Amino acid sequence: MAVITTKGVEKVYNPDKIPVKALKGVDLEIEAGEFTAIVGPSGSGKTTLLNIIGGLDRPTAGYVEVGGEDISQMSDNALIDFRKEHIGFVFQAYNLIPVLTARENVEFVMLLQNRSKAERHARADELLKAVGLEDKVHKRPAELSGGQQQRVAVARALAPKPTFILADEPTANLDSESTANLLDIMARLNQEEGVTFVFSTHDQRVIDRARRVVTLVDGKVDEDLRR
Amino acid sequence: MLFKMAWRNIWRNRRRTFITAASILFAVLFASFMDSLQRGAWDNMINNVVNYYFGYVQVHQDGYWEEQSIDKAFLLADSLEQVGAVEGVEAVLPRLESFALAAAGETTSGVLVAGILPNVENKMTDLENRLVEGEYLTESDEAVLVASGVADKLGLALGDTLVLISQGYRGVNAAGKYPIKGIAKFGSPDLNKQMVYLPLPAAQYFYGAPGLATSLALKLSGQDDIKPVVAALRTQLDTSAYEVMDWEELLPDLVQARELDTAGNVIVYFILYMIIAFGIFGTILMMSKEREYEFGVLISIGLQRWQLALSVWVEVILLGVLGALSGILLSMPIVYYFKVNPIRFGGEMASSLEKFGFEPIFPATFDMQIFMTQALYVFILTAVLALYPIFKIRKLQPVQAMRG
Incomplete structure (x- = not known):
């Protein structure tokens, strides 16, 4: 069953001045539990497509x-x-809330969902443990490395038990070890929790781990490979 | 969590927070201090003029205050008892007052001659303690007590003779010469340069007005008694024959001068707070710009715009409250110090203040309302300025914000 469906999606920037067509009719179906990478050269429309899918x-x-x-x-x-x-x-730049601790960052969306404190704490601790940061729950983002911050961001994204996760160039700012570590975690969560992941990436290491690779060229789907 | 975020956000840029809070602190401090001094100076002046001479309430024959003529004197015996029996009235000071020309040698000066009952007068005005030379009057004296300003102008000293010439009751000639028994100094420069006191019987004789008085000055238990006492007297006395006036009606010029002075300060406060407003606005502007990206992220992950706006609004308000509270806490001991140790001017400054009718002493008034008012101004100011990020957040598009 398709979790995400796009039909004839077009995006034109500056329609009144010098129009730039970023997407030229994208049709795509992403099934539940997929681990999909959207790839393509710069300016191909990856981030635009992700932004549109993400509302x-x-x-x-x-x-x-x-x-x-x-x-x-x-x-x-x-x-x-x-x-x-x-x-x-x-997000590429982790984008954690700098004044909140790792646990508070993970709890944040659950708080907006009016979940109870006990439930928030338990879920946050469980996820931080899952991403290997159980000893960093009280650290603020500035006290964490880039890789650790991105792992907190993954935990935050998973916390409210979303239908799917959108990750825009999640490894762009990470070193090899952190990238491998993060990919292991995301692949495991995809397998164990059945969470659907959709990435936009340039990173070959991410592409290699994806089970489906959608290639965009000039705002259109050029290739759609399933492994 | 939103409040926690707001509080922690304040401390993200400590230096900026300290500078902004300090600017608010100094505004509150300066405004509170200025207001306290201004009110203190006026309270002191009113106290000098009202409590040390006029009294908070006076009773005259109807129309006396308008004309201030001795011909509007009234018989004392009729009215004294019921006025003194009114609740809140501690003492009734009968006076016979009129202007006269005082002379000594070749020099003359216009003076206000007040016939008083020395013992009763002392209950309210504490006149005896204002003596700088000589002795206090007794009821049977045929002598005068003069203000130091009068003595200085006429070149008189204790024991010298003062000549008084005036027109008495119903046009009789009034003339007399009296030895100076005492010299008193008043805080109010106006009183100091025109007061001459005679015992009431001697004044009644001088003005040819036996058994008459022009006013009853009332000593009250406190300022709160003014309105009820005035109301009670207006009910009890025949208002076609007598007028009952409180000090604000007696001294409209003083009230007006205070209002004018206060209005002048409002302009100063306005300018001060405008400067502070720009400072706070600068902080808000920088903070909004710096955090645009973060706002975009928060809206992306599910924070409603109103929730984000509330958090930022609380943050700005907290900053304002922090500055205002520090300002109040710092102002209190400073204002208290100047209440206990009033600023005293000397030399030319004192002379020029006296020319304008001010005693050159500025005690501060310690009133929590002053501090709270300043804090309220800051609260309103920051609450209004904090609307700016709310407008920004309302229009914020997360994708554009995160694009930088």
Whole structure:
């Protein structure tokens, strides 16, 4: 069953001035539990597609369905709530809240979901243990290495038990060891928790681990390989 | 968690927080101190003029205060008993007052001659303690007590003779010469340069007004008694024959001058707070710009805009409250110090203040309301300025914000 469906998704930037077509009709179906990498050269539309799938941006034409629901027509506030409940984000620059500890960062979205304190604590500790940071729960982002921060970001993305996780170049700022470590964790969580992962990446190490690779060229799907 | 975030965010950039809080602190300190001094100076002046002479309430024959003529004197015996029986009235000071020309040798000066009952007068005005030379009057004296300003102007000393010439009750000629029994010094420069006291019987004789008085000055238990006493007297006395006036009605010029002075300070406060507002706004502007990326992330992961706006608003308010509270805490001991140790001016400064009718002493008034008012101004100011990031957040698009 498809978790994410895009149909004829187009995105034009600056439509009134000098229009730039970032996406030119993307049709894609991502099944539950997939570990998918979206690859392509710079400017091919990877991040734009991820932003549209994640409800951070709206398509100029076409639509996006998540779990059978068309998110392209949702209001801003409804989209924020939708993201909170269904989508986990892992960003290139980690993007943790600097004034919160690792545990508080992981708890944050659950707090927005009005989960109880006990439940939040238990889930945060469980996830931080899963990413190998059980001894860093009280550390703030500035006290963690880049790899550790990205692992906290993965734990944060998983905490609210989202329908899928979008990761935009998650390993771009990591060294080899941290990259391998992070990929191991994400692959394990994908297997064990059945979480759907969608990456945009340039990184061959990520591409090698993906079970499906969608290649974008000039805003269109050029190749869609399943392994 | 949002409050926790707001609190921790304040301390992210400690230096900026300290600078912003310090600017608020000094604004509150400066404004509180200025207000306390200004109120203190006015309270002191009112105390000098009202408590040491006029009294908080006076009773006259109807129309006396408008004309201030001795012809509007009234018979004392009729009114004394019921005025003194009103609750809140501690003492009734009958006076016979009129202007006269005082002379000594070749020099003359206009003076206010007040006929008083020395013992009763002392209960309110503490006149005896204002003596700098000589002795206090007794009721049977045929002598005067003069203010030091009058003595200086006429070149008189203790024991010298003062000549008084005036027009008495119903146009009789009033003339007399009296030895100076005492010289008193008043805080109010106005009183100091015009007061001459005679015992009431001697004044009644001088003005040809036996058994008459022009006013009853009332000593009250406290300022809170002014309104009830005035109301009670207006009910009990025949208001077609008598007028009952509180000190603000007696001295409208003083009230107006205080209001004008206060209004002048409002402009100073406005300028001060405008400068502070720009400082706070600068901080808010920098903070909003620096954290645009972070705001984008927070909205991306599911924080509603209103929640983010609330958190940032609380953050700015906390910063304002922090500065205002520190300002209050620092102001309190400083203001208290200047209440206990008033600023005393000397030399030319003192002379120029006296020319404007001010005693050159500035005690600070220690009133929590002053501090709270300044804190309230800062709260309102920061609450309004904190609307800026709210507007920014309302329009913020996470993708653009995270693109930088």
